[in-house]
Amino acid sequence: MTMRIDITDVHRRYGDVEALAGLDLTVDSGDAYGLVGTNGAGKSTLFGLIAGHDRPDDGRITVGGRDVRETGWRIRESIGVLPENPGFPPGETGRETLAFHADVRGIGSGPGDAAERIAGAAATVGLADAIDRPIGGYSKGMRRRLGLAAALLANPAVLLLDEPTAGLDPNGVAALREILTRVRDETGVTLLMATHALREAERVCDRVGVLDDGRLVAEGRPDDLATGHDDGLEGAFVSLTGGGRDA
Numbered sequence: 001m002t003m004r005i006d007i008t009d010v011h012r013r014y015g016d017v018e019a020l021a022g023l024d025l026t027v028d029s030g031d032a033y034g035l036v037g038t039n040g041a042g043k044s045t046l047f048g049l050i051a052g053h054d055r056p057d058d059g060r061i062t063v064g065g066r067d068v069r070e071t072g073w074r075i076r077e078s079i080g081v082l083p084e085n086p087g088f089p090p091g092e093t094g095r096e097t098l099a100f101h102a103d104v105r106g107i108g109s110g111p112g113d114a115a116e117r118i119a120g121a122a123a124t125v126g127l128a129d130a131i132d133r134p135i136g137g138y139s140k141g142m143r144r145r146l147g148l149a150a151a152l153l154a155n156p157a158v159l160l161l162d163e164p165t166a167g168l169d170p171n172g173v174a175a176l177r178e179i180l181t182r183v184r185d186e187t188g189v190t191l192l193m194a195t196h197a198l199r200e201a202e203r204v205c206d207r208v209g210v211l212d213d214g215r216l217v218a219e220g221r222p223d224d225l226a227t228g229h230d231d232g233l234e235g236a237f238v239s240l241t242g243g244g245r246d247a
């Protein structure tokens with residue numbers, strides 16, 4: 001199953017700060033969309049709203065045509081989230097942590113079902129051999145992949161990835177890219193990825209949107225956006241966001 005994301009005139013204010021200022025954005029079913037923006041542009045705020053952890057002050061967000069505020073847990077099971085820094089207990093094994101996530105989210109109703117999902121998700125992210133080792137011994141890339149396995153447990157139709165490659169070495173970045181490409185090919189999942197890694201967005205995403213001060217200031221295919229800029233997408237980003245003044 002795959003689902004489209006529609007964000008229409010969404011506002012979210014924190015006191016005087018307007019984190020999202022009338023955001024309109026659509027991610028087509030099965031597309032990979034890269035949301036790039038300056039620090040504080042509103043990316044994490046948007047993810048919290050889509051995942052149903054927070055509510056917009058105005059506007060509407062639908063996933064698969066259903067309002068994320070009204071449809072409760074069933075729609076949220078369709079959305080997998082990889083937070084930038086998933087906190088995992090270092091003394092637990094990967095399997096114990098995934099079992100906890102499956103339990104909390106009610107994944108796997110029949111006997112053996114959750115265990116099967118856990119083994120499948122671990123294999124998908126290349127952690128089958130490490131799944132019974134304590135997470136304290138995992139590298140950053142392995143912890144990120146464990147976070148991805150947790151997000152994949154429910155076989156989501158939509159994946160939200162917040163800075164998935166931040167802090168990873170080039171091998172870790174390549175491994176994550178390979179996994180995401182495979183998951184997309186196999187499941188047709190819709191992917192929305194917030195990132196500062198512009199070259200990665202160029203490689204992975206069908207479309208890229210530039211978020212600045214809570215609004216989308218440009219979007220398109222990465223090569224179209226990059227056209228006319230010596231530094232490709234990076235040059236386009238700098239000129240669109242005023243040189244990254246908050247960085």
Ligand SMILES: Nc1ncnc2c1ncn2[C@@H]1O[C@H](COP(=O)(O)OP(=O)(O)OP(=O)(O)O)[C@@H](O)[C@H]1O
Pocket residue numbers: 014017018019037038039040041042043044045046
């Ligand atoms: N809980 C909060 N209370 C007050 N202000 C907040 C809160 N959450 C976010 N903000 C503000 O809203 C704006 C958008 O923040 P957000 O974290 O969504 O941006 P971001 O694009 O994810 O940034 P980064 O790239 O640094 O992670 C910022 O000005 C931030 O300071």
